[in-house]
Amino acid sequence: MELNSGDTAWVLASTALVLLMTPGLAFFYGGMTKAKSTLNMMMMSFITICIVSVVWVIYGFSMAFGSTSDRGWVGDFEWSSLGGSVNALTNNGGPYGIPLLAFAGFQLMFAVITPALISGAIADRAKFLTWGIFVTIWVTIVYFPVAHWVFDFGDKAEDGTITGAGWLAARGVEDFAGGTAVHINAGAAGLALAIVLGRRVGFKKNPTRPHSLPLVLIGAGLLWFGWFGFNAGSALGANGLAALALMNTQVATAAGLGGWLLVEKLRDGHPTSLGAASGAVAGLVAITPACAFIAPWAAVLLGVLAGAICSLAVGLKYVLNFDDSLDVVGVHLVGGIVGCLFVGFFGTPAVNSLGLKGLFYGGGFELLGKQALGAFSVLAYSFIVTLILGFLLEQTIGFRISRDAELEGIDLTEHAESAYEFDTYAGGGTYGGGTTTLKEKIALNTADEEVPA
Template identity: 60%
Template structure:
């Protein structure tokens, strides 16, 4: 569990590189910081009250926990692990783990979820306004939704009552398709609407400044995602192996699905497309990885890769500026993976799961998956819009025009990622340079 938690922690810096490579050079540091600050803010809030609100005994109708674990009190020396469904195995169950290992594992989920949102508002958000948004949003949106989805009856205590999606509705989400990706994607759409379009979008080309960064970030995400998905089995056994395998094969087919769409639509497969396809596959298989077999995972990945590649173009048709395609990849990918469990779910992969439509289970599971997915989407969108609107009307969420045009890194952080003026043209001592720093820097500045 601790190794899996460390892998998931690596996903946030990986996401920073993935997003950072896709923005222009004048805003890359701001993009990195919008991700990195989530580690600090959510880490503190999770310790103080976040874990308690998400995983303590239910406080109201399956919607939110209470304050039993405030400050992580009683967590040291405590075990977590659900009793068997037949009631014959007392709490904690046979695979019980130290509570703090579970606390840290779930913390990394809580950190990366708001970080995902940042891609929707790249190039135009104030750092401290974003920081405030993260603190408020995880408190009123992520912590309750984590309770809905991840808090199972009898897991943190013999009499513990968990959230409504996990226990009353009975929808399936192995590692966070609803709580993480649909949640973040809906919030990203809300903030993109609150902050408005970037200056010059969509007429002005805003190309990625460092595609190798993008591929490096996607690779780190893929690596860390094994902790995200396989770690959600909470023990090193057959189910973890199923989740690990499904994560691999779904991501592979998603890359192919995205590139095939690019080939037919644009005439060329791109590196950016390969990286985005991998992330789309990882997103889609997240809720399903412990409930489908490898053939189902192949199908989910292929469908998600193709649909997400098509979905990223919706922002141009609908007129919302989702800078780095959070909606097209995370919201659409999360919806695809969550809903397709209703078709490809099979108890042959996990006896605790359910059979979907293709395995004789009828439409019952699909209906439950749809209720869970759209409930989280609506809740997150409305609350994120309200929080973002209030911040924008009070302290201001968007940088001013000058900062956006000249460079958000300098305006918000008094730094620049690249010191172009340090290049001298390679001239030796005493030799005049016809192409020195004074000539090189403007040329590079114009290419941003």
């Protein structure tokens, strides 16, 4: 296999597109929080770019995609620190004409955004230091192994033998761009952390109003834009499969937006802008696993279904009493499951010769069974491990900020900043001065009272 400059260019461009999704997510989530906690919400996304990029180079990529030896659960450490790979080409279930480092960079962006997605479940109340430690451990024991299960198709030798494929990939679970490893994974982890950290003060009594819907819409727009890299880039080439993924992504997202608004119009009488942004993201999530396995007309159907189902699923937290603040479960977990299972019904080799026939194409329950195995094994693993990890962190260094700090606003108590300066007479201040150090003064921002059990 020779290096292919067209394929390589597309994967490099896609890498940048997918990176932009994480700041986009920061806007999407940041607009939905209160004005006094929006910076913390956005910082939870930005810090994952920092942490995951570093551990990815040291050992993360190798844990996810190291496949010289036969291991279905987690990769080996052959590529630790990525030093000797500059001239190597990608081999993931077969040779690709793109550099290994382009593949590693592309996959890094998936590893970055997955923990960032979780942060929406614990808005307004997580200690920033503990969040950073959580992200480091979580990607190591949850994301890297799960990415190996789903995305690592093994090292294919010239005689056709494959070594080191992930156990779900080897079983033929069809997840083109990460419905399981990214969205179900993050959704299940979000549910676990929402349970560990508990409900915010005033949950169900004082509904929290998004402080900036324009910010939410900017974020949704950036996510949509970046998602073309996420889905079409996953073809790892500039080819027909990438074009199929791109078209499916567009129509499913558009239909998801419409599906959510339709439910709102019929149920509440008014289509909302938050509903439009949420429906678009629900469509994006659902099409992610399916984007190169179904026909575009089926992608429209999937989008409408995902928008409608997710718009109903976000109400679950009020019934079941868990404070998944920004609906990571209702959108990412539920949307991911809808998309994964949809492939089992509508998958067709007519659009992708690598795909199997779904139930409606005469393939029986075989593919649907594989899809269910992929979705629910990732859900179970992520939920259980995250629950234990979150609980251990809460019991040792503490995960939740104090009640007073939460009421005062986490931006002030964790970051010593305010998102907005309205320049009123009440906002006047002085520059420096006094005898105590800056650090001592900032420490006074934080109240020390513990949250009552």
